[in-house]
Amino acid sequence: MNRSIASGVFSVVSAKVVVLVLTAISTPLLYRFLGASGYGEYAFLMSVFAIYMIFVSSGITDGVRKFLAEDRNATNWSEHVVGFYFRLAVGLAAVGAVLLVLAAQFGVVSIAFGEEFTIYFYVLAVLVVTAQFRDYARKTLMGFGLERYSEPLKILDKVGFVAVALPLAYVFGVMGALAGHLAASLLVAVAGLIIVHRRISLSCIYSKPTERFPRTKMLTFNSMSIVLVFLLMSLYHIDIVMLQHFRESADVGNYRAALVLAEFLWFVPLAIQTVFVHSTSELWSQNRHRKISELASKATRYTFLLTAVMAVGLAALADVAVPIYFGSEATPAIAPLLLLLPGALGFALARPILAVSQGEGTLRYPVAATAAAALINVVLNVALIPRYGMHGAAVATSVGYGTMFVFHCWAARHVGFDPLADARIGRVALTTVLAGAPIVALATAISSPWLALAVVPPVGFAIFVAFALLVGALDPAEPFEVLSIFPDPIGSMAASIQGRLEGDGDGQPRSWYQHLLFVAGLSLLVSGLALGVLETDALLVSP
Incomplete structure (x- = not known):
């Protein structure tokens, strides 16, 4: 398959920049329209949905991208891969949607989260279907090397959400925000599938591959990756879910506002991570371990420097930035933000290291490292949230995030590279102080x-x-x-x-x-x- 990796990376990073800008503009407006309590309910629903969709779509989206990229010489290979994963996407989306409807219908949602959330889960059931095909279409295009289409679709998703959600949220509250996600994902799914159809006719969903087609391998592929994604998503969302159980929605909203600001620190590490997954895979295939250590440690140092200066600036301006950005109602978010910043910095450092480990292909040690951090995160959230609320959640999450760096340095040594060879951790820490x-x-x-x-x-x-x-x-x-x-x-x-x-x-x-x-x-x-x-x-x- 002929494509420019640099062009693909540029498309991905450019899309991330645009999405980040749109997120930075729309988030404070959404917070103001929904209020702290409504924004907390919305954040909780999105956290539950994100964790739920791991089991509905992760194996499909990662699988279709991988096996299309292999470009095998088998007859009609691409058509069979697209058709196989499309049928699988339909089945899992249907099962996922039905389960949410049944949970809402028979009172499971009411018992677990409260009666007021029942109506929202019916909307989430529809969103399961539209989000499934939105992600399937985008990942299929990426499998074909068509990032020039897949990444603008990501921007379209964000633009569609902002255009629909903001006015509807102002009028209808949380339901309006969910409607924005529903409309945007439907738009991207339709547009994406049309582009896929132009590349390969979707009539291939009716074609039956030969007996030699690796169905079992494709069904079981990426089980470790799914586990890794689940563990990472638990780090992102378990605090929101638990905080909603023990505290009022207003606390959840203010805590989520603090998280949004802390997560802005991750933009640079995410960009580096995107580049490194591509660049280090080839180095691993050539057994150039010294070069990998050199790149990884330099990326760790650059990430530390860039993220540290952003964290220091955000901490220094927290009293000013939070009320201006979210409004005076978000003033309680200042303290959780300050508690989250050290952990967000540690998580930022772990991201390039994780990317290099993924490039090697053996996920046993990265999964073990992430599992250890996730376990610490869960235990501390259980211990601290009931007593200290969002401040306890911030401390627990910050510690969980921070341990990611420590554990992934350990994992990197076992994978076969040293992310600290030229990281100059002591000097960067001294610079920060x-x-x-x-x-x-x-x-x-x-x-x-x-x-x-x-x-x-x-x-x-x-x-x-x-x-x-x-x-x-x-x-x-x-x-x-x-x-x-x-x-x-x-x-x-x-x-x-x-x-x-x-x-x-x-x-x-x-x-x-x-x-x-x-x-x-x-x-x-x-x-x-x-x-x-x-x-x-x-x-x-x-x-």
Whole structure:
């Protein structure tokens, strides 16, 4: 199958950027329209649905993508794969929908979650069907290497949800938000299946493959991957489900708001993870373990640096950002957000390591590592939520997230690579501590919320980078090495600067440059703090 991996990765990452922007815009509006309580009910329903759909669709979506990508020489191989998984998707969707209807009809939902949730599960039953074929269509297109179609469909799904859910949520509350998901998934399913039909006629669903067709293998494929997905999803959602059981929906809504902000830290690791699944698979096939360790440890270091500066900035601006972003009703979300940030950072570090392990193909150790973190997460949630509510959930989830990094480092050693070879964990941690103090001080000194949001991120980033270069967490040429892969003129200019910074070619940065950075860092620090003090004084003397 001829396709450009780079093009596919670019499509995936570009779609993630667009979806992230749309999510960032729509989430606070949805919170305001539903209120803390309604948003909590909505978050709970989406968590239950996400866990439920693992068993309905995971084997299908991963299977159709894998076996189509194999492009075997067997006669009508692609047609038989598409037809086989389509029939399986129909059967599992029907069973999944019927089970939800029966659970609502016979009072199981009422007993487990409360009478008010019964009506929502009828909508979720329909959503099972539309979401099944939405995901089937997208993954089928990815199996054909058509990310240029599958990823715009992901954007279409988000746009459709925003366009329908926001006005309906304003009028009908939670039911309107669910209707948005239903309409968007139906739209994407229809559009996706039409594109699939143009690639391979869907009449293939009626064709019967030969006896040699690997039905058993395809049915049992990816059982370990399904287990891994389930464990990961439990880390994402078990706290929401348990919090709904022990606390009011308003607490769930505010806790979910804190999670949304904490999960914004994962964008960079997700992008790196997407690239690494592709790039390391080939390296594993060539047994280039040293190169894999080099890439993994560098990705760990970059992830730590980028996520740490985002976490420090978010912590410094939490008192300002949360009320502005979600509204004053979300003020109780500030404390859970601060408790979640350390764990979100640890989970971010685990993602590239997990991606490299997946590229090797043996999932035993990654599953064991994720299972250990998930078990800790569940135990702590059970212990802390009944007594401490959303603060207990935040502590439990943060610890569970954080242990992912520790356990996956252990798993990586057993898989056959070292993610800490050039991670410089100590230096990055020192950078975070040294830069954190002035960044927090700067945010505290500026009394105007909007001015703080405008000043602290760029100045804080400059302070962080300066300290990273000074303590050796980041080499001066490395940022330009990354920029050198961009199209010209950015790429050529960055490559030229990189060459000059590397000096005479021995790979060591020039000492005068470090001294210059030291002065620049101190200057930025002093200027930033002075700006904050001046702003505070101006506010104090204003009438």
